[in-house]
Amino acid sequence: MANPAPAALDGVTVLDLTAHIAGPYATKLLADLGARVIKVERPGGDPVRAFGPWLGDEPGPERGGSHQFLNTNKESIVLDLKSDGGREALERLLPRADIAVTSYPPAVAERLDLTPDAIREVADVNVLSLTNFGWEGPYRDYALSETVLYAMGGEMFSHGAIDREPLKMGGTASLIQCGAMAAIGALGAVYTTEVHGGAQRVDVSLFDVQLNSVDRRSSAIMAYRFSGRINDRPEVAGPSTGAGVVGVFPCADGYVEMTASAGPYWRRFAEMIGHPEFTDPKWNDPQWMNSDEARAEIDVALYPWLSERTRAEVWEAAREAHAILAPLFTASDLYEDPVFRERGLWTEVEHETLGRFPMLGRPYALSETPWAIRRAAPRLGEHTDAILAEAGYGADAIAGLRRTGAVA
Amino acid sequence: MSARLPLEGVRICDFACVWAGQTATMYLADLGADCIKVENPYVWNPATRAAAPVLPAPVAQMLPAWMAGHPNNDPGPRPWNSSPAFIHVIRNKRSFTVDSRRPEGLAVVKSLIAISDVLAENLAIGTLEKLGLDDDAIRAARPDIIILHLPAFGRTGAYVEGRGYGAHIDGVAGSTILRGYRDSAPETNVQTFAGDFFVGMHGGLAALAALRHRRRTGRGQTIELAQAECSASMFPQAALDAAWNGRASGSIGNRSTEGFAPNGVFAARGEEQWLALSCRSDAEWAALVDYIGRPAWATAPELATAGGRRAAEDAIESELAAWIAARDRDELFRDLQAAGVTAGPVLSAKDVTEDSHAAQSPAFQSLPATGDYPATEFPAPSFTFSRSDVTIRTAPALLGEHNDYVYRELLGVGDEEYAKLEADGHITTTYADEVMGR
Numbered sequence: 001m002a003n004p005a006p007a008a009l010d011g012v013t014v015l016d017l018t019a020h021i022a023g024p025y026a027t028k029l030l031a032d033l034g035a036r037v038i039k040v041e042r043p044g045g046d047p048v049r050a051f052g053p054w055l056g057d058e059p060g061p062e063r064g065g066s067h068q069f070l071n072t073n074k075e076s077i078v079l080d081l082k083s084d085g086g087r088e089a090l091e092r093l094l095p096r097a098d099i100a101v102t103s104y105p106p107a108v109a110e111r112l113d114l115t116p117d118a119i120r121e122v123a124d125v126n127v128l129s130l131t132n133f134g135w136e137g138p139y140r141d142y143a144l145s146e147t148v149l150y151a152m153g154g155e156m157f158s159h160g161a162i163d164r165e166p167l168k169m170g171g172t173a174s175l176i177q178c179g180a181m182a183a184i185g186a187l188g189a190v191y192t193t194e195v196h197g198g199a200q201r202v203d204v205s206l207f208d209v210q211l212n213s214v215d216r217r218s219s220a221i222m223a224y225r226f227s228g229r230i231n232d233r234p235e236v237a238g239p240s241t242g243a244g245v246v247g248v249f250p251c252a253d254g255y256v257e258m259t260a261s262a263g264p265y266w267r268r269f270a271e272m273i274g275h276p277e278f279t280d281p282k283w284n285d286p287q288w289m290n291s292d293e294a295r296a297e298i299d300v301a302l303y304p305w306l307s308e309r310t311r312a313e314v315w316e317a318a319r320e321a322h323a324i325l326a327p328l329f330t331a332s333d334l335y336e337d338p339v340f341r342e343r344g345l346w347t348e349v350e351h352e353t354l355g356r357f358p359m360l361g362r363p364y365a366l367s368e369t370p371w372a373i374r375r376a377a378p379r380l381g382e383h384t385d386a387i388l389a390e391a392g393y394g395a396d397a398i399a400g401l402r403r404t405g406a407v408a
Numbered sequence: 409m410s411a412r413l414p415l416e417g418v419r420i421c422d423f424a425c426v427w428a429g430q431t432a433t434m435y436l437a438d439l440g441a442d443c444i445k446v447e448n449p450y451v452w453n454p455a456t457r458a459a460a461p462v463l464p465a466p467v468a469q470m471l472p473a474w475m476a477g478h479p480n481n482d483p484g485p486r487p488w489n490s491s492p493a494f495i496h497v498i499r500n501k502r503s504f505t506v507d508s509r510r511p512e513g514l515a516v517v518k519s520l521i522a523i524s525d526v527l528a529e530n531l532a533i534g535t536l537e538k539l540g541l542d543d544d545a546i547r548a549a550r551p552d553i554i555i556l557h558l559p560a561f562g563r564t565g566a567y568v569e570g571r572g573y574g575a576h577i578d579g580v581a582g583s584t585i586l587r588g589y590r591d592s593a594p595e596t597n598v599q600t601f602a603g604d605f606f607v608g609m610h611g612g613l614a615a616l617a618a619l620r621h622r623r624r625t626g627r628g629q630t631i632e633l634a635q636a637e638c639s640a641s642m643f644p645q646a647a648l649d650a651a652w653n654g655r656a657s658g659s660i661g662n663r664s665t666e667g668f669a670p671n672g673v674f675a676a677r678g679e680e681q682w683l684a685l686s687c688r689s690d691a692e693w694a695a696l697v698d699y700i701g702r703p704a705w706a707t708a709p710e711l712a713t714a715g716g717r718r719a720a721e722d723a724i725e726s727e728l729a730a731w732i733a734a735r736d737r738d739e740l741f742r743d744l745q746a747a748g749v750t751a752g753p754v755l756s757a758k759d760v761t762e763d764s765h766a767a768q769s770p771a772f773q774s775l776p777a778t779g780d781y782p783a784t785e786f787p788a789p790s791f792t793f794s795r796s797d798v799t800i801r802t803a804p805a806l807l808g809e810h811n812d813y814v815y816r817e818l819l820g821v822g823d824e825e826y827a828k829l830e831a832d833g834h835i836t837t838t839y840a841d842e843v844m845g846r
Contacts, residue, residue, distance in 0.1 A: 008617035053649035065648035139765040148752040151684035170586025173642040180609035185791030191414035200795035208771040212787035213605035222492035223477030224757035257579040319569040326576035331650035358651040363638040368629035
């Protein structure tokens with residue numbers, strides 16, 4: 001194309017002082033939409049570089065899956081913010097940004113003199129801070145892991161079986177969810193500046209994000225306030241065929257998740273398994289649906305039907321009948337699935353030293369300003385010289401800073 | 409202008425339903441957009457305003473608390489205005505009613521589209537098209553509009569006709585297979601909805617980015633967000649391990665994918681008192697061991713590194729479980745955090761309402777009573793702006809609450825026509841008899 005359309009966030013510059021997962025996911029979303037994101041790394045790099053999985057199962061600071069996924073489309077500059085030289089470089093970069101994003105714990109931010117207000121004294125830029133528990137209150141300085149975050153903020157309490165311990169989600173989901181919320185706050189602040197002028201601080205607490213969203217949590221809290229009822233873990237772990245067909249069921253080559261309760265869903269379920277007798281009016285009667293006889297009738301029809309079919313076959317039948325059902329995919333299923341491949345869920349990145357490798361692609365497709373990975377995650381300090389030069393440092397000055405370890 | 413909201417003057421024609429769609433537009437409403445919820449009183453949209461339009465108290469009691477824990481355990485005559493699952497995602501929005509299946513109703517909707525900047529929808533595939541509102545028709549009414557589609561599995565490809573809620577979308581996104589007890593098959597996994605709000609956040613963000621582009625270029629666009637694809641971004645480590653190394657991860661219970669050990673959830677003294685704990689570094693492990701009093705089981709030199717602890721994780725977990733079982737959850741939480749160990753209670757919904765930190769945080773905002781729910785705390789926007797008024801500025805919209813505003817102020821409908829639309833059942837604050845089963 002001669003004149004490709006500008007990216008949606010063309011012209012936005014983000015100074016990214018975050019590390020690990022939540023903050024970098026927020027700035028990745030902005031980078032992938034076209035913002036220029038300058039990732040400021042500490043000497044030695046973002047600790048997330050030490051996490052796998054590893055490309056080709058071979059560890060290395062550039063080879064980690066968390067780093068490669070979270071830092072696409074960013075530039076990397078290494079600054080030692082505890083040194084005078086590193087601090088000065090940061091202060092020269094700040095006025096050139098539309099927003100700075102931080103994930104320093106409050107006590108660390110105070111020690112580094114990089115609280116949102118301290119940053120805003122250096123330059124009138126927007127600052128978004130991501131903290132564990134906010135800037136005030138009894139838990140302010142407490143630590144979080146993905147698991148503890150979901151335990152306290154999220155709806156872990158009702159996930160699992162009543163006679164066992166509550167369960168976390170897979171991977172590092174709760175942290176990534178918080179990053180997505182922070183991205184809206186960050187873009188909201190930049191947008192406000194563009195419309196109204198001026199800049200401000202935006203604060204996002206991981207704890208609050210989990211409390212107010214994500215997997216039934218805000219609803220469970222609302223329900224307690226309204227009714228005094230607590231969302232418990234279920235007594236029977238496993239799929240249920242009483243009062244409707246709900247849960248995870250085995251089929252020939254794996255599992256499917258199904259919901260067939262009263263109304264049209266039930267009719268479609270009957271159609272899917274080829275048992276029109278289940279559309280008899282008695283199946284609209286909650287009392288009958290709850291009975292052991294009903295359960296027995298369902299089980300004898302459903303389980304053989306499932307066991308003779310693969311996930312793909314079951315899902316196809318469900319789609320034909322518009323029944324509410326989908327297979328449980330592993331990550332490999334998702335990677336190999338021809339339909340999602342064809343749609344463009346996966347992409348490839350070209351890395352200067354690692355070559356080409358697959359990358360999980362776009363969360364959304366925009367028709368006029370396509371989501372795109374323009375470059376792989378940066379090598380540690382890959383853009384230090386170029387970014388310092390833009391900020392007015394000459395070659396000698398940069399070399400001097402390098403000698404003292406202020407930049408790398 | 410004192411509110412300094414980024415989306416002042418932006419209008420959303422909101423066909424969104426369930427959580428994914430309704431939260432996408434909620435984030436835009438939080439940022440100041442005039443979000444107009446289009447509600448058809450002749451069609452019950454499942455899982456959008458309540459579990460059911462008619463919900464006797466005994467039936468509500470049989471449904472999960474999060475879905476049907478209505479005020480005082482009585483859904484009352486208008487369950488759609490007080491469901492704990494949905495009422496809070498209608499904050500900062502307005503609601504009007506119209507039967508868009510009838511020509512005069514469709515004309516009303518088109519006149520709203522003509523003055524809207526964004527149209528958002530996640531209805532079952534084909535629903536809008538059946539109404540005569542395919543993308544071309546929407547663009548005919550408003551050429552520079554931004555259309556936000558949030559289909560479950562995509563608007564192209566073999567899975568177009570797939571139907572699912574959050575739990576089913578989580579299944580395809582790879583979420584369900586990654587959670588559960590290590591010693592149980594996936595079929596013991598209960599339904600969760602990890603992706604719903606996540607999808608909503610991405611939908612809101614994408615629309616915000618598209619609005620920026622439109623402000624700069626005058627051009628609208630179409631956004632397609634397939635919920636299953638978006639939700640896969642919650643699990644990039646598993647996805648890349650599959651793509652790069654051919655490995656299909658399964659559930660690891662409460663253990664850490666980041667290599668932290670120990671990492672788990674343990675029963676403390678008392679009923680349903682659980683403590684989550686992660687040693688994110690060797691230093692945190694050393695602090696934990698010191699706090700416990702350096703017992704012999706914890707001081708073996710090979711446990712000083714995460715690798716050594718992972719090799720002995722079963723033994724460590726059973727020793728820790730025994731130690732924690734005799735102790736008070738909240739005391740351990742505070743003491744361990746003070747000692748530098750990452751630990752925290754599993755907070756039930758009730759615990760949250762009694763939590764001293766949550767109480768002082770901006771997480772919740774008090775709203776006055778309406779005829780449908782009592783005065784209580786509602787979840788507030790999770791980003792607090794120092795200058796812009798990003799708060800709950802208007803309480804969740806009751807069904808048809810803003811009919812006057814939409815019909816008269818926005819669309820300029822006169823008294824006579826308003827009366828006719830009302831007589832014909834378009835303008836109402838309740839659902840039609842056929843929806844109510846009367």
